[in-house]
Amino acid sequence: MTHDPSFPSPFREQSRHAPETRTPLRAFLRTEAGSAAVLLAATVAALVWANAAPGTYASFWEVRLSVTVGSAGVSLDLREWVNSGLMTFFFFVIGLEARREFDMGELRERQRVMLPLVAGLAGMIVPVGIYLAFNSGGASAHGWGAAMSTDTAFALGMLAILGRRFPIALRTFILTVTVVDDLLALVVIALVYTGHVSVPALLSAVTLFGLILLVRAAGVRHGLTYLLMGAATWVALLKSGVDPVVVGLAMGLLTYAYPAARSDLERASDLFVSFREQPTPELERSARRGLASALSLNERLQRMYHPWTSYVIVPVFALANAGITIDAGLVSRAATSPVTLGILLGYLIGKPVGITGASWLLARLSRNRLRPPVGWGALAGGGTIAGVGFTVALLISTLAFEGDRLEEAKAGILGAVACSFLATCAVAMTIRLLPPQRRARVLLGTAERVIDLAVPVDPDRDHVRGPMTAPVTLVEYADFECPYCGQAEPVVRDLLADFGDLRYVWRHLPLTDVHPGAQLAAEAAEAAADQGAFWQMHELLLKHQGALLVPDLMRYADELGLDAERFRRSLRTHAGAGRVAEDGESADLSGVTGTPTFFINGLLHRGAYDIDALSAAVRTARARAGLTG
Numbered sequence: 001m002t003h004d005p006s007f008p009s010p011f012r013e014q015s016r017h018a019p020e021t022r023t024p025l026r027a028f029l030r031t032e033a034g035s036a037a038v039l040l041a042a043t044v045a046a047l048v049w050a051n052a053a054p055g056t057y058a059s060f061w062e063v064r065l066s067v068t069v070g071s072a073g074v075s076l077d078l079r080e081w082v083n084s085g086l087m088t089f090f091f092f093v094i095g096l097e098a099r100r101e102f103d104m105g106e107l108r109e110r111q112r113v114m115l116p117l118v119a120g121l122a123g124m125i126v127p128v129g130i131y132l133a134f135n136s137g138g139a140s141a142h143g144w145g146a147a148m149s150t151d152t153a154f155a156l157g158m159l160a161i162l163g164r165r166f167p168i169a170l171r172t173f174i175l176t177v178t179v180v181d182d183l184l185a186l187v188v189i190a191l192v193y194t195g196h197v198s199v200p201a202l203l204s205a206v207t208l209f210g211l212i213l214l215v216r217a218a219g220v221r222h223g224l225t226y227l228l229m230g231a232a233t234w235v236a237l238l239k240s241g242v243d244p245v246v247v248g249l250a251m252g253l254l255t256y257a258y259p260a261a262r263s264d265l266e267r268a269s270d271l272f273v274s275f276r277e278q279p280t281p282e283l284e285r286s287a288r289r290g291l292a293s294a295l296s297l298n299e300r301l302q303r304m305y306h307p308w309t310s311y312v313i314v315p316v317f318a319l320a321n322a323g324i325t326i327d328a329g330l331v332s333r334a335a336t337s338p339v340t341l342g343i344l345l346g347y348l349i350g351k352p353v354g355i356t357g358a359s360w361l362l363a364r365l366s367r368n369r370l371r372p373p374v375g376w377g378a379l380a381g382g383g384t385i386a387g388v389g390f391t392v393a394l395l396i397s398t399l400a401f402e403g404d405r406l407e408e409a410k411a412g413i414l415g416a417v418a419c420s421f422l423a424t425c426a427v428a429m430t431i432r433l434l435p436p437q438r439r440a441r442v443l444l445g446t447a448e449r450v451i452d453l454a455v456p457v458d459p460d461r462d463h464v465r466g467p468m469t470a471p472v473t474l475v476e477y478a479d480f481e482c483p484y485c486g487q488a489e490p491v492v493r494d495l496l497a498d499f500g501d502l503r504y505v506w507r508h509l510p511l512t513d514v515h516p517g518a519q520l521a522a523e524a525a526e527a528a529a530d531q532g533a534f535w536q537m538h539e540l541l542l543k544h545q546g547a548l549l550v551p552d553l554m555r556y557a558d559e560l561g562l563d564a565e566r567f568r569r570s571l572r573t574h575a576g577a578g579r580v581a582e583d584g585e586s587a588d589l590s591g592v593t594g595t596p597t598f599f600i601n602g603l604l605h606r607g608a609y610d611i612d613a614l615s616a617a618v619r620t621a622r623a624r625a626g627l628t629g
Helices: 024-052 054-061 078-103 110-135 139-147 152-165 168-192 199-217 223-240 246-253 262-277 281-293 297-321 328-336 338-365 376-385 391-400 403-432 436-444 483-498 518-529 534-543 550-559 564-573 577-589 611-628
Strands: 064-069 072-077 463-465 472-478 502-508 597-600
Touching: 024 054, 024 152, 024 297, 054 078, 064 078, 072 078, 078 168, 078 223, 078 246, 078 297, 078 391, 110 139, 110 168, 110 338, 139 168, 139 338, 139 391, 139 403, 152 168, 152 376, 152 403, 168 246, 168 376, 168 391, 199 223, 199 246, 223 246, 262 281, 297 391, 328 338, 328 403, 338 376, 338 403, 376 403, 376 436, 391 403, 403 436, 436 611, 463 534, 472 483, 472 611, 483 502, 483 534, 483 611, 502 577, 518 534, 518 550, 518 564, 518 577, 534 550, 550 564, 597 611
Parallel strands: 472 502
Antiparallel strands: 064 072, 463 502, 472 597
C-alpha cells in the first residue's frame, strides 16, 4: 500500500503540548536540499541571459539604486545591493545554524568541535595552496579566497539526489564543516577583501554593535529594535569599507537555541484551550504569543528567514553573478588560465584531500578518540561533494577580479560544481561494489555518536521486552491515551517479531493537558506491574484508549486476574505516580516534547515510525553495533 504524500502520514504524527514542529536540523537539511534545484535553475537562467543578451544582462545589474534619509544615504548598483545587502540575510541564517549546532547539535559536546574545525580549516587551506601553486607571483594570486568555500545548498542538495547511497550522518557532518567553512570565509572577506578602511565609520559600527550587546543583555526581545540597530551597523560598516555581510553572521551567532520546555508547551496549550472556550481577539493574540514563545528565538528566526534565503536570496545572487558569456575565446582562455585551473583543481582535489586527510590525521593523533561520525568511504564522498563551491566563491570572485579574470574565475567555479558531483557519484558507485559487511564499515564507521537519551536503560527499573543482551535497544516515550501511540503499538510488535535481537523499552510521558486520562492510566500500568502484569495491562490500555476511567481500569484488572483491592489501593494512593514522574523527568532531560518519541541505541529517531522506517533504522543500528562491538 502506498501513501499519498499530499496527506499527513499517521506514522509521522505525535501528540504534543503544542503544534508539531520539525527538528531544526532536519528542516534545515530539507530546505537546503530542495533549494538546490531553484539555485541550479537560477544559474542556468543567468547563463542563458548572459549569452542571449549580454548587453542587457550587464546593464541591468549596473542600474544604481539610492536610499536617502535627509542628506545621508546609500547608493549602490543592483548587483552590490544583492551581494552586500541581501547576502547579509544569508549569512544571518548561517550564524543562526552555527549557534544551533553549538547549543543543541553535534557540536554541543565541545570536544567534538575539534574535528569539523580542523576538517573545515584543512578543506580551505589545501585548495588555497593548490590555487596559489598555479597563480603564485602573479596579480591573480590575490583571488585565492575564491577557491576555498563550499556551497551548503548545492552540496546538501546533491547529496539528497544521491539518496541512501550515503548515511544521513554524512549530511550532518558536512553541514557542520560548511558552517566552519562559511565562518572562516567571512573572516577572510572582512580582512583580505576590504579596500580602504574609514576608521570613524568603523568605530561607529563597533559602537553600534556594542549597543546591540547591551540591549541583548538587558533582555530586550523586540525584533524591530534589533532590525533597526542591525541596519544602522550595516550602513556604518558599508561606509567604513568593510563588507557589511559580517553583520548578519554576528547577529545570528548572538541568538541562542534551546529545546522547547515542557512547561512552556503546557502553558501554550492552556492558552489555546482558553481561546477555544472563549474565542476573543485578546485571547487569540495571547495564544499566538504563547505558542511562539514556546520555541527558541533561534528556531523561529530560522523558520522565518531560511526559506527566503534558500529559495529567493541565494538564487537571486546566482542570477546576478553567475552569468558569463561562453564563447570560443573564454573556453580557450579557461583551458590554460591559472585562475580557472587553480579554482577547479582546488575544489576538485583540494577539498576531498583536505577534509579526508585532516580527519584521518586527527583520528590517528587522538588515538581514534576523535573520529568522523561516518566511515572513511562516506567521508571521501563528503569530501568530493564539498568541492561544490558557488555562493561564497562567486562573492569573493566579484571582490577580487574584474573583466576577463572574473569570467575565468566563474568558469572554474561552475566547472567545479559539475566535476565534484560526478566525482561523488563515482565514489558512491565504487562503495556499492563492495561486499555488504565491508560496505557497511566504510559507510557507517565505528565512531561513537552523541547520545540523545539522557537516562540510560536500566533493566532493573525499566519495563523491558526482548533479550537483555540484544545489540539494539528501542526506547519509546508514550502516553496510553495518545492515538498515535496506539497506532505505533502494532508496529513495535512486528519489530519484535521480525528482529529476535531487539530490546524494547516503554517509558511513560502522559500529556495531561491534552489527554486527561493518561496519568491515571500510567499509574494503573504501574499498579499492574507491582503484580507482575505490566505488559498485559499495557496491551489492554492501548487497545481501549477511549475507556480509561477508574471503572474501566478496575475491569481490566479483573480481566487479568489481579488482586482487585490491592490494585484499587494503588490507584487511590497514587502509588505509581513517582515512577511515572521519573520517566517524565528523563523525557525532559532528553528533550522529548511529544508522543510517541523513539530512541534507537540512544539516538533520537527522526522521521516516520512505520514498520519500514523503524526496520531500516534498527538494521542500521544493528550494523553499527556489529562494527563497534
